[in-house]
Amino acid sequence: MRQLALDLGPSDVPGLDDFVQGDNAEVLAWLRAWPDSATPGAPAYLWGAEGLGKTHLLKGLASQALGLGWHVLWLDPHGFQSWDCGQPQAATLVLMDDCDRLDAQQQHWAFNLFIECAASLAEAPAGTPVAIAIVAAGRVPPVDLPVRDDLRTRLGWGLTFAVHALGEDDLREALQHEARRRGLKLHEGVLPYLLTHCRRDQGYLMRLLDQLDRFALAEQRGVTVPLLKQMLALETA
Structure with missing residues (x-):
C-alpha cells in the first residue's frame, strides 16, 4: 500500500469543534460521542456533495x-x-474517504479491512471492546456507490448520515471561524465579496481562504478586498 502524507498537526487539521453545525447536528453529535455511539462491528457512512466538510469530519x-x-x-x-498511538494492543479506527472514487485495488483493500473487522469481532470474547471500527464517506449514498457489490453492501450495513450544505449565515460563520483558527485578520468587506462574487461552495471557499492566507503572506499585505481581487485576477490571467 502506498503511503499518503496526511498531517494531523493541530495547525493543519481542524477538529470536530471547528465544524460549523448548521443542519448537521445529528452526525456531529454521533461523532463527538464516538466510540460510545458506535455499534460494534457496524460501520458508519457519511455522504453528501463535494465540499460539504466530510473530510473535515x-x-x-x-x-x-x-x-x-x-x-x-x-x-x-x-x-x-x-x-500509531504508541500502544501495540490498542484498537484501530479505519477511515475511508471518497469511497466513490476508489479504484479496483483500493476497493480490494477496503473490502479486506471489512473482513478483518468482522473476524476480530467474531474472535473477541463477549464484552471485549471492539478491535477495529470503520467510518467512511463518499459523495453518494452507499446504495449508489460505483464500487464492487460486496464492498457496497458492507458500507451500507450500519448508520448512514447525510451531510447537509450550510446556509449563508452558517457559511459566513464557518469562514470567520477558519480565519480565526489560522490567525488571519480579514478586513471589512472580504467575506461579503467572497460570498457575492465567488462560487458558494463550502469546500471551494475554504480552499480560497487558504490561498488568500498564503498570498497575503507572500505579498506581506493585509487581507483586503483589493488583495483578494488581485489574487483572483492572477488566477484567471
Whole structure:
C-alpha cells in the first residue's frame, strides 16, 4: 500500500469543534460521542456533495481517536496512511474517504479491512471492546456507490448520515471561524465579496481562504478586498 502524507498537526487539521453545525447536528453529535455511539462491528457512512466538510469530519474523528489511544488507518483515492498511538494492543479506527472514487485495488483493500473487522469481532470474547471500527464517506449514498457489490453492501450495513450544505449565515460563520483558527485578520468587506462574487461552495471557499492566507503572506499585505481581487485576477490571467 502506498503511503499518503496526511498531517494531523493541530495547525493543519481542524477538529470536530471547528465544524460549523448548521443542519448537521445529528452526525456531529454521533461523532463527538464516538466510540460510545458506535455499534460494534457496524460501520458508519457519511455522504453528501463535494465540499460539504466530510473530510473535515473524518480528520476531526482521527484526531479524537488518537487522543483516546486508538490507532488510526486512513484510505482514500490518493493512497494509504496509518498512525500509531504508541500502544501495540490498542484498537484501530479505519477511515475511508471518497469511497466513490476508489479504484479496483483500493476497493480490494477496503473490502479486506471489512473482513478483518468482522473476524476480530467474531474472535473477541463477549464484552471485549471492539478491535477495529470503520467510518467512511463518499459523495453518494452507499446504495449508489460505483464500487464492487460486496464492498457496497458492507458500507451500507450500519448508520448512514447525510451531510447537509450550510446556509449563508452558517457559511459566513464557518469562514470567520477558519480565519480565526489560522490567525488571519480579514478586513471589512472580504467575506461579503467572497460570498457575492465567488462560487458558494463550502469546500471551494475554504480552499480560497487558504490561498488568500498564503498570498497575503507572500505579498506581506493585509487581507483586503483589493488583495483578494488581485489574487483572483492572477488566477484567471
